[in-house]
Amino acid sequence: MTLANAYVATSASGPLVPGTIERREVGPNDVLIDIAWAGICHSDIHTVRGDWGAVPYPITVGHEIAGFVAAVGSEVTRHKVGDRVGVGCIVDSCRECEHCLAGNEQYCRKGMTGTYNAIDRDGTVTQGGYSTNVVVDERYVLRVPESIPFEKAAPLLCAGITTYSPLRHWNAGPGKKVAVVGLGGLGHMAVKFAHALGAEVTVLSQSLKKREDGLAMGADHYHATSDPDTFAALAGRFDLIVNTVSAGIDISAYLGLVAVDGALVNVGAPSEPLPVNVFSLLLARRSFAGSAIGGISETQEMLDFCAEHGIAPEVEVISADRVNEAWERVLASDVRYRFVIDAATIGA
Numbered sequence: 001m002t003l004a005n006a007y008v009a010t011s012a013s014g015p016l017v018p019g020t021i022e023r024r025e026v027g028p029n030d031v032l033i034d035i036a037w038a039g040i041c042h043s044d045i046h047t048v049r050g051d052w053g054a055v056p057y058p059i060t061v062g063h064e065i066a067g068f069v070a071a072v073g074s075e076v077t078r079h080k081v082g083d084r085v086g087v088g089c090i091v092d093s094c095r096e097c098e099h100c101l102a103g104n105e106q107y108c109r110k111g112m113t114g115t116y117n118a119i120d121r122d123g124t125v126t127q128g129g130y131s132t133n134v135v136v137d138e139r140y141v142l143r144v145p146e147s148i149p150f151e152k153a154a155p156l157l158c159a160g161i162t163t164y165s166p167l168r169h170w171n172a173g174p175g176k177k178v179a180v181v182g183l184g185g186l187g188h189m190a191v192k193f194a195h196a197l198g199a200e201v202t203v204l205s206q207s208l209k210k211r212e213d214g215l216a217m218g219a220d221h222y223h224a225t226s227d228p229d230t231f232a233a234l235a236g237r238f239d240l241i242v243n244t245v246s247a248g249i250d251i252s253a254y255l256g257l258v259a260v261d262g263a264l265v266n267v268g269a270p271s272e273p274l275p276v277n278v279f280s281l282l283l284a285r286r287s288f289a290g291s292a293i294g295g296i297s298e299t300q301e302m303l304d305f306c307a308e309h310g311i312a313p314e315v316e317v318i319s320a321d322r323v324n325e326a327w328e329r330v331l332a333s334d335v336r337y338r339f340v341i342d343a344a345t346i347g348a
């Protein structure tokens, strides 16, 4: 066991504080990663605040990790010391069920092991990326192509794959009309991916405040959902709507914007149930669906797609001592578009 410097939550309501966490010794199949950059995801805040269930404090969160391989176990073949690598939301799964075998480890029958706040094989609770290093089985470690600016790689490991996976699954591409609800950390990646995949892209945002940004990211159209005319003007228009908003919205109203046989896919995760008027589904054979992150091979595909198309998130880099302020700004939707912690400042 070794110690890593980290930012640690000791309660649901208190600030994150500097501290240390334990990392296991590097096993035969493990990779030790010196973390360079750690993205801040809204899920980190939900978890620490107890919104999604009980949490064993102290806990260190963070599942958008980019860093350099510092050591490898004797059996490791996929990565070598010095490589640029990433770790997302998954650090283990059963590796045997049909979903693991199909590359959908996020839907593992026995439950995937999350990067933080999950029970690891050795019985310890996994600890996340707001820290100086991490030990992960090589099967769950991604290669980060050289052409992706490294500080921008981190948010791809959650925000990136969470939006890329449903766009691919529901065939966003040429001739398809795709709408993205919400232009935040997830939404801005959805816009970039959908545009690069060749779809016609519309942003549906509360206001027109971020319109210039959205168009610059590749959106063809931008509408304010606070304007009731939007819902009349766009009725039945979209083959696919990706909803990135984790607050409650009027799902039935948004379903009215979906074309016959189209789908509205939630990637945002509201803590309360969302009521659906079934008429908004059956009168146009629409689907209301959900999607969670993506598998390991698809995450690698997404990183390679970013390199090929020059895609990267918009980030604001912060030092670790500003993490509590950054969380407040995430809660206030005051970030364009993802915070990334410079891990060199953790414990410095």
Ligand SMILES: [Zn+2]
Pocket (backbone or CB within 6 Å): 041, 042, 043, 044, 063, 089, 158, 159
């Ligand atoms: Zn996340």
Ligand SMILES: [Zn+2]
Pocket (backbone or CB within 6 Å): 093, 094, 095, 096, 097, 098, 099, 100, 101, 105, 107, 108, 109, 110, 111
């Ligand atoms: Zn499995």
